[in-house]
Amino acid sequence: MSMDNQAQKAKDSAKKLLADGTVKTVIGYADEGVDGLCVPVFITDVKDADRLVWTRRSVPNLASYLIGRKEKTAIIAKSCDVRAIVNLVVENQVKRDDVYIIGMDCPGMTDPTGAVLHACKDCRVNTPPVFDERIENADVKPVATPDSKNAERGLDENLARFTKEMEKCILCFSCRQACYGCYCQTCFMDRGVPDWHPESPDMGAKMLYHLGRAMHLAGRCVECGACENACASGVDVRYLIREVTGFVNELYGYDAGLSLDEESAMLTYKPDDREVGFLGGETHA
Amino acid sequence: MSKTENPYLPMKARIQKIIQETTSPELDVKTYRLSFEDGSALEFMPGQFVEFSLPGIGECPFGFASSPLDKDFFEITIKRTGKVTDKIHTLKEGDFVWIRGPFGNTFPVEKFEGSDLLFIAGGLGLAPLRPFILYALDDSNRKKYGKVDMLLAARTSKDHCFAYEYDEWRTKGAGVSQTIDNSEQGWRGLVGFPHNLVKDMQFDFSKLYAFLCGPPIMIKSVQKSLMEMGMPIDRLYTTLEMRMTCGVGKCGKCNIGRQYVCVDGPVFCMAELAEMPTEY
């Protein structure tokens, strides 16, 4: 089944859900952006449902639009968006009953030139792990190697790479705002006391911000790549968080957003948890 | 060097004197009397403000609180509320601070000549009105104005700013009424909110100008009461507070509609405010 067929099914489903009153709003994509980008759209009326599309340019992660919604909402969600929604439920930001997940098998998204996005090349979960309705795509084959880790590098090499990426950053916070997991009411970067100096784009502030954000996403990143896709400056924002994600996976065998029942690695304490890097614990290799 | 004078460059000023204005634990307000190294002061008119810097901590806008007729010092009244003001409150007499200004527009004091003046202030809201009060009550100007009345509100009896000079204002012919939110033992002033108390006062609305400053809710409610009593909106004035970073109409922070509070304000006639978006 092609993406066009998937789109038609999603549209039909949206119409039905709105018509029978199951939901008040369907969040999906409309082909209304520049360069074919499909932009988020909130459909509240059956007659507008034909605006909904599903293409290789349905790039934005829509999960964060669910936060704070007052009524039941359906959402057309890529597999990674579904993982984000699941984790929002696990973290009590969204009630499972308030969401109707139209889960899409995802062949991976592309940039305007048709090249597959970096995050999509690294995709480990391309079918929705949780859904109310799954819209399959026979072309989407299971992904072979579940590998969340970056290649090993030395300290100097790591610092050089980090510095190179940070030089491009203009501290506009688009990565944070695009991230489903960055839902804090007040980000540590926006606090007045202590003042983390966010307006000044010096190297220290940039490093602090990206390291801080990476730590806060430990065991919560769903590898959707929204941060990287949002970045106009072409910073590889994702690789840092990928490192942290791999670390949590290695230590606790946990991947965020795959199950509603599994306990979140960083929200759960077990006496036998490995404590690599903690005082008195194992040292990091 | 540039042809343009640098409006961002502060001047060094010394704290001559610090006056503790309030004594309640919830509200810590101090007045800082400042002058430059050569003993001179900034020349300003009522309503204007300065940018007050503590290098390394930050810069904040504060309205002048002293009389524009004092030529050898100026005063700024500051409530402890945030990062910069916390630090300011640790300063001692003799310490240095950095000042630039004066900025902003002024109360059009000449326009009010021949009229009665009514000042209604809540808490620290008295500070930006004080320069005009002192200006109008000064011997050189007193005859230019009619009746000068004040209704000065504070949460408790410990929160009235400049209370030590109310008697002096009275001797110069001002009617000064003080009020607090709830009655306290030994309190001889009024009790209650200004928007209610004002209804019991008598005014000649044909020649009255009123100046309101305090918490937004107080300003709104007093404005409503006065207008119900017959006060025309174009005779009501207030002064706005915004995050005025640059003071010169560039940084965009105090922009409301086409106006920049730091240049087009902070003094606004209520008639003018009514035309502006309510983003303050």
Add this chain to the structure above:
Amino acid sequence: MPDVIKKEIMRKLLTKLAEGGVLVGPVDTGKVVEYKKTDADATLMDDRVSYKSPKEFYFPQTEKLLTFSGDEAVENIDVPPTVIFGAKSCDLEALRVMSAVFMEGRYADPFFERHMEKNIIIGVGCKAKKPGCFCDELGLDMEFSDFCDILLTDTGDAYKVEHLSEKGKSALSKLPETADVTCDNKRTAKKPEGDAIGLSADLEDAELFSAVDWSELTATCQGCGMCTYICPTCHCFEFKDVLKDGDIERYRCWDSCIYPKFTLHASGHNPRASRADRYRQRVLHKYLYVKKNTGFAACTGCGRCLRSCPVGVNIKNVAKAVMEAVAK
């Protein structure tokens, strides 16, 4: 002597002009096209458009204003002479707006003034409209703007030259091959057909607050503020003090009306508390408030915010929706 300079001669000229200063031009960094400090060889001379505007070279993202050194506050007057090559007409028209904002009114900005004195700005007309571009809808000529020192028109392997200022003339005289270039300078901007996007300066500010449902119009905005950073006319800033070698330096840093902290009072009160409030400020400031104060709308249709917004928020459509609502 014709009014044409071969591109290889232009590179020679750029190298010459950048002596003792800085050359800024569009560069392909692999992922994006960006204005950067560069050399003449790496400077792109094609029609591609950069993802962010060149504004950081006359209004830097962080700029030292002064140093508190002991008893003194010393103004920073150090501005490197900069040759900005390849600014498009949208960028040049944006510079016109910025000049009005910073130099007109009761106060002039000495830092902006110094940049303008020391910069040589070489504009290049656009050959084609790019996805998202809408300068024509703002009544601007994509091929021409006279708000520069030298304006070039790409003719393939050469540029047709119009020098428009004394500074531009003297720049050309620095190289024997370009010293004799003459041009008539008779061209003026062509007005594109059709009605321009614009809000009438006669509109009441407050009227537009309720003209449309701003929450609905801006529902998808994620509040990142990238649009304000890459915009050629956004100019809001904040001061920041930094300790350095025992002194304290005061910097001016870009800020953004999209951030909640922008208008937050120390008391906790925020005059623009919601994301919709803040986006409304961005739109009305651009299309109405700046126009009322300077005569120019602060949007030149460069399309950067449309192209780079992660969720495709389209300021043009929002402005049009406001126009329609007002027309009703």
